[in-house]
Each structure stands twice: as C-alpha cells, then as structure tokens.
Amino acid sequence: MEIAIKLSQFLLSLSILIILHELGHFIPAKLFKTRVEKFYLFFDIKYSLFKKKIGETVYGIGWLPLGGYVKISGMIDESMDTEQMAKDPEPWEFRSKPAWQRLIIMLGGVTVNFILAFIIYIGMTFSYGEQYIANSEVKDGIWITNPVVEKVGLKTGDKLISIDGEKVNRFYEANEKIYLAKEIMIERDGKVGKVSFPTNFISQLMDGKKQSLVELRLPFIVTDVAEDSHNKAVLKPKDIITSFNGKPVKYVDEVLHSLDSLKGKTVPVVIKRDGKEINASLKVNDSAKLGLAYAFRIPYDNIEKLGLYKVSNKQYGFLESIPVGIDRGFKQLGNYGQQLKAIFNPSTGAYKGVGGFAAIYNIFPNTWSWETFWSITALLSIMLGVMNLLPIPALDGGHVMFLLYEIISGKKPSDKFMEKAQMVGFVLLISLLLFANGNDIYKAIFNK
Incomplete structure (x- = not known):
C-alpha cells in the first residue's frame, strides 16, 4: 500500500508538470496558427496506451513515463523528421513563422513551469499558512x-x-x-x-x-523496540527516558554519546510513562546499542503538546498570500540555482548527488499529504523549468539560444546545422540521463 501511495504521487506530479509544460508550447503555437501534429503525455515508442485525433492533432498517452512532448510541424526536434524538413516550407510550419513568434513558442513551456510553481506557493501560503520554529x-x-x-x-x-x-x-x-x-x-x-x-x-x-x-534536540522518546532486544520487556513505545546511568538526561543525544563507554553493561534508568516515573534497568549490547528506535523528528503538534519548543503559526488572507508565496518561490529558485552551480563545479563533488527518476520518486513520502505533494510538485516545477533552459540543443534552452542568435544577427542557422546540433544535444541529454540514473543505481547498491 505504501508503495502504491508513493507511486501515485510520483506519477500524478509528473503528469501535471508534463501536461502543463507541453501546454506552454501548444497554446502559443496554436495562437500563431502553427500546426501541432502530436500532444503526448509520456513517450509512445512503438505504441501508445491511448491516442485520439482531434482536428489536426493526435492526443495520446505513451507507455514510457520519462517525459512528454508536442510535435510541431516544421521544427527540428527529437523526432528528427528530416523528410518533412526537406520539403518547401508551408505557412503553418514552425520554420515559416517570425523569429519572435518561434521564441515565444519555445519559451512557453518553462514560463508555465515557473508560473505554476509560484501559483502553488501562493496557494499553499493561503491554505496552510506558515508553521515554523524560530x-x-x-x-x-x-x-x-x-x-x-x-x-x-x-x-x-x-x-x-x-x-x-x-x-x-x-x-x-x-x-x-x-x-x-x-x-x-x-x-x-x-x-x-x-x-x-x-x-x-x-x-x-x-x-x-x-x-x-x-x-x-529532542527527549529520548521510544518509538519501537526490537523483538530480539534485551530491553523488550522493559520499554514500550512513547516511553521517555529521563535519567540514564544515574544522570538526568534532557535530550536523546546525551544518551547516545554515553553508549560507547557502557558496552555490555546494565545501567539504571528512569522512564516516564503515562505521566508516571518508573525505575528500571537497560542492557547496552556489545555494539553499544539499546536495541530500540527513538524519535528523530516529530510533528509540530506533538512538539507543542510536549512543550519542547514554541511553534509559530502565521495565517494569511488571499491578497497577503501573493507576495509571501512569490517570495517563497524566488527563494526556492535561488536555492536551486546555487545547487546547480555547485553541481557544475567539480571541486565540490556535488555531481555525486545528481539523481534520476528513482531519486525523484524517493522524494515522495509513503503517506498521502496534499501539503507535501504540492510542495514537492512546486520544487520539481522549478527544477524542470531551470533544466529546460540549459543551452543544450535538444532542450528548450538550446532552441532559445539559436533563436536569440537569429534575432540579434539577422541570420538564421541552416536546417542542416540545426539537425547536427540537435543530434549533438540529444547525445548530451542521453549522457546526462544515463549519468543521473546510473547514480541512482550506484547509491541503491553501495549506499544502503
């Protein structure tokens, strides 16, 4: 069930991002009377799960959930349709349109990604407010x-x-x-x-x-006790250890730091259970473990109930949510820009953390939370927008780069040059995908 919840969130988020990104290309293309041959969620290599032609466009769902695409007539893209490009340009084709219109069409996808992220952050600010610990x-x-x-x-x-x-x-x-x-x-x-x-x-x-x-820093709150633990009969979930080895302890780290010197020993403890204090003894095994799990991070509601830290809550009206949500979006955009800068600096070693689809899948929790879902979707939308702006010919950013050159210089790169550039970009893109997903596999095997 947990896997189904996680997978559902992953596919729903991916579908929203892909459909809206491609709509960002589709809508201006149609406004400028450019023919769109296909609009696909996921890739339809060899066959489609669903397809239906409406007007001049085939709408469909592919079987490979690695992205999506719109196929625009007269455009050199990943389809590498050189046969079409060999014919004389038609008025409805992408290549026949003025450079400024082609630029708007190519920027449409990433523009929608950024707008979507900001709308989500505004909506989250209005719906959930802000909850934090100063x-x-x-x-x-x-x-x-x-x-x-x-x-x-x-x-x-x-x-x-x-x-x-x-x-x-x-x-x-x-x-x-x-x-x-x-x-x-x-x-x-x-x-x-x-x-x-x-x-x-x-x-x-x-x-x-x-x-x-x-x-x-949290109290030592027991969340589970291993079946083979010497302390199974002593402890219960929600117990709080308030004294360990004769010394009062306020935080779990105080207990953890003392375990190495107590290997194999039995130590006196005081346990708080249901508001009462119980004197007991716990066995520290030869690996300096107690054989139990403890609270590592607890929800804000529980933090307040236990009186550990003051939790600040801010609620916003709709108009108030707009500047706060926009500010949150810009902060996330800046943070991701800094991360990307570190990734492209080999000395930081940040490239080791680059992940593919498995890494994205693992971001989603095993339990359904709309707040978490929208927060992750907004972040992924920013990531998708920034990544698509990279000046790689197979990406939107590559097309934008050549269009800006055309607008500034007044010279349009030849179709033959664009075909070669697209091929180079495609190879680069596949290499990046292999590296990112290869990182996922390596971490799954060696970083357990």
Missing part, C-alpha cells in the same frame, strides 16, 4: 545528526547565528543552507566562533550515509 527558540543548541558535519567542526549544543553572512531566523531552513555553506557563525559555551567548511563538503556528504545534517 531559531531563537532553540535555547540549548542544535543536534548534529551527521558525522560529516561534526567532522568539519560543528558540535551538538552549538547555536546557529548565521550561514554565509545570512542570519538564521527559522530553524529548519538551516539544513538546506548548510549543504552549500562556506562559513557558519555559531555560539558555543557563551562564546561566538566561526566554522569554515571545506570546498568538498558536499562530496564528503555524498560518500557517507544519507541522513539529515542538524535537527532539534
């Missing part, structure tokens, strides 16, 4: 959950002040910014200090296990 509320500092972050100099208990000169206002914005950080200002033991990050920090993260970087 960084100033994190009185006892952060919990370092990734050993790579600890290796570069951050420690559990540090208070984040700024990342690359930008003040940290909301706690959960920190993870995203730390990935690309060069310098972080912190407060440790009442003193302000600086932690510098190496250029290859992302590479180090990619080489390790996939896990978050920093989290809120």
